Amino acid sequence: MHKNTHDATSYFACASKYDFFGGVSKSVETGSKVKSRVVASALAELIQGCDNIYVMGHRYPDFDAIGSAFGVVCIARKLGKNAYLVTDKEKTMAKPLIERAETEFPNVVVSTETAKLDFAKSKKNLLVVVDTHIKTFVESPDLLSMSKMTIVIDHHRKAVDYIDDAVIFFHDPSASSASEMVTELIEYIPAVDEIGSFVADALLSGIMLDTKNFILRVGADTFEAAASLKELGADPVRVKALFSNDIENYHERNKIVDSARKYKNCAIAVADSKSKDIRIISAQAADELLNISGVDASFVIFPIGDTICVSARSFGAVNVQVIMEYMNGGGHQTMAAAQIKNSSVAEVTEQVMRSVDRYNDSLTTSD
Known part of the structure; x- marks a missing residue:
């Protein structure tokens, strides 16, 4: 090869x-x-x-x-x-x-x-x-x-x-x-x-x-x-x-997508589902959000126990690995994640937006 x-x-x-x-x-x-x-x-x-x-x-x-x-x-x-x-x-x-x-x-x-x-x-x-x-x-x-x-x-x-x-x-x-x-x-x-x-x-x-x-x-x-x-x-x-979903997970994924809001060139959604498959559903929702015009990166935020999780996706125009690293997470350029303890969904949502800002600022500085 x-x-x-x-x-x-x-x-x-x-x-x-x-x-x-x-x-x-x-x-x-x-x-x-x-x-x-x-x-x-x-x-x-x-x-x-x-x-x-x-x-x-x-x-x-x-x-x-x-x-x-x-x-x-x-x-x-x-x-x-x-x-x-x-x-x-x-x-x-x-x-x-x-x-x-x-x-x-x-x-x-x-x-x-x-x-x-x-x-x-x-x-x-x-x-x-x-x-x-x-x-x-x-x-x-x-x-x-x-x-x-x-x-x-x-x-x-x-x-x-x-x-x-x-x-x-x-x-x-x-x-x-x-x-x-x-x-x-x-x-x-x-x-x-x-x-x-x-x-x-x-x-x-x-x-x-x-x-x-x-x-x-x-x-x-x-x-x-x-x-x-x-x-x-x-x-x-x-x-x-x-990779197929049952009907319940399909509906849960669509609910997350419907809840998304645009921030800069990103889509941010919060999942409040109690499904045992919330990690899978959130990742799929993050993928789906990339199909929206003008969205270069997507972030789905969801709680599991005492941890707030973030699933991040992009098609490569935005390096979501770097953004997640700002939040002590990691992954790959187009697929990354972070887990934050002792925080709330609202606080993590704000943290995601600030991390997006920091990433965009770094691009401006490097130019």
Whole structure:
């Protein structure tokens, strides 16, 4: 697959530790496949040297975190190892995928508590973190602190609080998604000659989510990965069905969209729904708001317990990652979020507007 000269992951090796770093500039594609091949070889070697492989994403994992995690689990199992996806089934934003796994990829999903207990029983464990590289964002910080051998696979812009003791740090901000990165690794591991339709669907769902159905952050690599997954058994129609809503969630999403108000070139909405799927609904509403003329970025604010959450989206004209970083959040240029404790919806709404102002001012200053 094509990589780029500025964002493509570079690496160096020292003893048994491998480090991979990526840049943040726009991509310029080249034809080299060397880096991913090297990472795939190192990944397979480390997996084969361990007894148990545990894979986790970020808190409230979405289709990209879950999809790429299933891909890594598949790699490990093809290499003859016990491998598990660590997540809270009730808090994932990819429940349809988890539900399919129970019948099509059984005995794979475990809770964080189960993983911690099992982790303590063996010294030859490997932890793989996907779709985040920030210590405090992972599904289980406790599991991360217990791990003596950790691999990171992520495409988000490098943050300060990154996992700095990983034996492999595979970081490529030019990739559309973690699922794209894992799909490419699969191609370079000979033992993984087939992955089955479920894992292929899972990886494609991650790519489709993060690219908004192949609209954003799409390069030649992305289409090549999708084509590879199609050959491996993915069905775009079946994957699209994973994103469907029931009628109640559809109405809740529309209520959020109807409540939106314009602020500068942004749309800001507040969700007061008590739905257990409020995170998913709010993210979908934020996506929908981008279809409004003159809206370059959208923000949906919603409370969960004692936390006020913000789901931010854009088509790239506005960097919502930077805006969310002003609020101690993060993400990607077109998809980001923040969580604020000890605050009210009104206060967070004001904070979003001030952050938008700060971002716009920074653009004026740089000009």
